[in-house]
Amino acid sequence: MGEIVRVxxxxxxxxxxxxxxxxDFELTIKGGEIVMLAxxxxxxxxxxxxxxxxxxxxxxxxxxxxxxxxxxxxVSEARMSExxxxxxxxxxxxxxxxxxxxxxxxxxxxxxxxxxxxxxxxARVDEAMRQLGITDLAQRAPHELSDGQKQRxxxxxxxxxxxxxxxxxxxxxxxxxxxxxxxxxxxxxLRDETGITFLIVEHRLELLVRIADRLVVMSEGKKVxxxxxxxxxxxxRAEAYGISIPPVSRLRNQLKRDGxxxxxxxxxxxxxxxxxxxxxxx
Amino acid sequence: xxxxxxxxxxRRVGSPFHSLDPRVKLLISAELxxxxxxxxxxxxxxxxxxxxLCIAAVAKILKRVGRTLVFSAGFSVFIFVINLFARQSLxxxxxxxxxxLAIIISTSLFFITTSPDELEQVMKSAHLPRDxxxxxxxxxxxIPVLMLDAIQIVDAQKSxxxxxxxxxxxxxxxxxxxxxxxxxxxxxxxxxxLAEAMESRAYGAVPRPTxxxxxSSSKRDKLVAAGSLILFIITVYIYVRFPxxx
Ligand SMILES: Nc1ncnc2c1ncn2[C@@H]1O[C@H](COP(=O)(O)OP(=O)(O)O)[C@@H](O)[C@H]1O
Ligand SMILES: [Mg+2]
Numbered sequence: 001m002g003e004i005v006r007v008x009x010x011x012x013x014x015x016x017x018x019x020x021x022x023x024d025f026e027l028t029i030k031g032g033e034i035v036m037l038a039x040x041x042x043x044x045x046x047x048x049x050x051x052x053x054x055x056x057x058x059x060x061x062x063x064x065x066x067x068x069x070x071x072x073x074x075v076s077e078a079r080m081s082e083x084x085x086x087x088x089x090x091x092x093x094x095x096x097x098x099x100x101x102x103x104x105x106x107x108x109x110x111x112x113x114x115x116x117x118x119x120x121x122x123a124r125v126d127e128a129m130r131q132l133g134i135t136d137l138a139q140r141a142p143h144e145l146s147d148g149q150k151q152r153x154x155x156x157x158x159x160x161x162x163x164x165x166x167x168x169x170x171x172x173x174x175x176x177x178x179x180x181x182x183x184x185x186x187x188x189x190l191r192d193e194t195g196i197t198f199l200i201v202e203h204r205l206e207l208l209v210r211i212a213d214r215l216v217v218m219s220e221g222k223k224v225x226x227x228x229x230x231x232x233x234x235x236x237r238a239e240a241y242g243i244s245i246p247p248v249s250r251l252r253n254q255l256k257r258d259g260x261x262x263x264x265x266x267x268x269x270x271x272x273x274x275x276x277x278x279x280x281x282x
Numbered sequence: 283x284x285x286x287x288x289x290x291x292x293r294r295v296g297s298p299f300h301s302l303d304p305r306v307k308l309l310i311s312a313e314l315x316x317x318x319x320x321x322x323x324x325x326x327x328x329x330x331x332x333x334x335l336c337i338a339a340v341a342k343i344l345k346r347v348g349r350t351l352v353f354s355a356g357f358s359v360f361i362f363v364i365n366l367f368a369r370q371s372l373x374x375x376x377x378x379x380x381x382x383l384a385i386i387i388s389t390s391l392f393f394i395t396t397s398p399d400e401l402e403q404v405m406k407s408a409h410l411p412r413d414x415x416x417x418x419x420x421x422x423x424x425i426p427v428l429m430l431d432a433i434q435i436v437d438a439q440k441s442x443x444x445x446x447x448x449x450x451x452x453x454x455x456x457x458x459x460x461x462x463x464x465x466x467x468x469x470x471x472x473x474x475x476l477a478e479a480m481e482s483r484a485y486g487a488v489p490r491p492t493x494x495x496x497x498s499s500s501k502r503d504k505l506v507a508a509g510s511l512i513l514f515i516i517t518v519y520i521y522v523r524f525p526x527x528x
């Protein structure tokens with residue numbers, strides 16, 4: 001698949017702000033990739049996401065340099081309603097993106113806004129609910145849902161628009177560990193089944209590194225690292241940029257520094273297996 | 283606190299009255315409102331009250347109507363006392379205060395049995411602007427959220443030593459400040475995020491959005507509407523034709 005996102009030499013400064021929140025940013029994402037974006041809080045991740053889905057510059061004014069293209073659209077020139085059918089953005093708090101009083105009405109919200117005929121809305125809403133396994137919640141009110149369920153509903157409201165790219169901003173920050181793992185599995189499944197591209201901001205690296213094709217690290221508005229997750233986790237600089245390397249990767253890095261010829265991997269099982277193999281060889 | 287919050291949260295109940303077309307419920311409620319407002323004798327008020335309580339029983343909402351009445355009781359007593367001073371008549375004052383309660387019941391019959399979705403539909407069919415309808419539905423949607431916010435903030439401040447229940451009225455009001463400020467800040471953040479989410483989901487893309495559900499009134503709705511209209515006309519006729527003394 002071709003390229004779906006192209007960020008070129010992008011800088012953005014909020015009005016009144018002294019510093020640029022995003023600076024000289026370059027990024028391309030291929031169709032079907034799962035790209036993970038990490039960096040310390042306040043480094044400009046959410047701002048970058050806004051420039052990709054069009055909230056910047058359509059809703060936020062400020063100093064905007066460079067260009068962003070998504071699919072066939074140049075973000076600064078396309079209308080928000082066109083972008084909404086290409087990029088879906090899932091915000092951190094699902095509570096604040098559910099507007100309607102019942103789950104199915106809320107999922108229908110975007111399509112209603114585009115004046116899609118009711119029969120087609122019905123079919124697409126049903127399909128989205130099936131994909132996310134929330135069909136039995138159709139008539140629930142938002143206050144009758146758990147956090148994990150709210151998130152699925154919010155995600156269904158995005159998927160129903162049939163976007164080519166879905167952006168998730170710290171999607172697991174309000175979830176318990178088990179629900180967070182389920183969300184990660186869901187993302188992998190959706191990518192495999194539908195070919196949707198994902199751009200995900202996540203602090204807990206160990207959750208996503210297994211499914212991510214790429215890990216991009218940001219620091220003070222700039223892109224500082226970009227590569228395969230196992231490479232980045234083995235990169236000595238990562239920690240200096242405020243990335244918390246998962247313990248197993250830290251151990252692996254230490255063993256390598258101590259002279260053990262290890263390959264790059266993630267999990268404790270893989271590491272144990274490699275160590276066993278090496279021990280047998282000796 | 284939870285008890286008060288509960289009064290504002292709509293609950294889906296299955297009853298013959300709930301399942302009526304919301305516009306029919308609005309019609310019945312409006313008719314009862316007029317009949318309550320213009321009732322001027324004990325008999326008339328008794329009959330209207332009786333009819334409304336029957337409807338409430340059919341709709342299985344007697345408890346919630348009762349709760350509404352408890353809330354309005356203070357105001358009803360107030361009306362009674364004022365009238366007692368002004369008119370010096372026990373009976374007239376009683377009628378005025380009961381009439382007030384009747385009006386409250388007539389409107390709450392509609393609001394208790396109508397989901398926000400249905401309200402939205404009624405507003406749309408009245409051709410209100412999209413923004414107005416949307417502002418209304420989100421307000422209703424976020425009532426439980428804000429209530430919960432408030433409860434959590436009160437709990438948090440209590441655990442830091444704020445004693446909400448102590449002191450005279452002025453002191454208590456002053457103690458609400460550490461609760462109100464975080465509540466307002468929360469709501470401002472919330473509304474900013476809401477605006478972003480709306481924008482990201484194509485809000486306002488076309489002047490005439492469609493709707494997932496198409497509502498149509500059934501034969502039963504039409505029968506009930508016609509029946510209630512006939513009863514309404516007969517009642518008004520009786521009011522005018524046979525003016526009973528107080
Ligand atoms: N709406 C806004 N108006 C002004 N400044 C903002 C706004 N949102 C974020 N910022 C600033 O931009 C910088 C980057 O913020 P953000 O993109 O939210 O970072 P992150 O998502 O990585 O935590 C921060 O310094 C923040 O204070
Ligand atoms: Mg952020």
